Amino acid sequence: GQQVQQSPASLVLQEGENAELQCNFSTSLNSMQWFYQRPEGSLVSLFYNPSGTKQSGRLTSTTVIKERRSSLHISSSQITDSGTYLCAMNTGGADRLTFGKGTQLIIQP
């Protein structure tokens, strides 16, 4: 089954609203990362967040290892935040990342 579940699959907001993206893992994890995939396809690493809360500007990531979940909060969304947000986890002894299917975020003016 799907090891990394992202929700919602898509989200449409008005500019200025806050966004909450979720990532749930079916197995225990060593670490996880959040990525932003630009409309043209390139990936930007937003957070490497094995546990706890990290903040960067308007973005906040919170990972709770024992609950096997991570969230990405975007405050005061902007049109340029539109794109696909991916979470990925690392488990076991290998370095491979296992990705979710992503959340497509659309910010409207």
Add this chain to the structure above:
Amino acid sequence: DPKIIQKPKYLVAVTGSEKILICEQYLGHNAMYWYRQSAKKPLEFMFSYSYQKLMDNQTASSRFQPQSSKKNHLDLQITALKPDDSATYFCASSRPGLGGRYEQYFGPGTRLTVL
């Protein structure tokens, strides 16, 4: 300046041909990876290398062969191309260490289309 370079950005190939995807990183990392993103599928891991040695392989087909000529290079040779190989191929790198101890950084990708 881009820290991970992938060449070419776009690649069109005919079925049955062979192509090499180039990846160079200038982050000083010793671990490098290949991932693939097909249409409507999640990004999926293919290979990982550490200090130029294969560490992990999730690709069943021997048509996909990574090649590491220098420690900051990890190319991907694909032979006998099929239309199903059409995807965007991402190279990534990190400091070496098992168990996801270090953040992975991704290149811009090579979009391969096989006709």
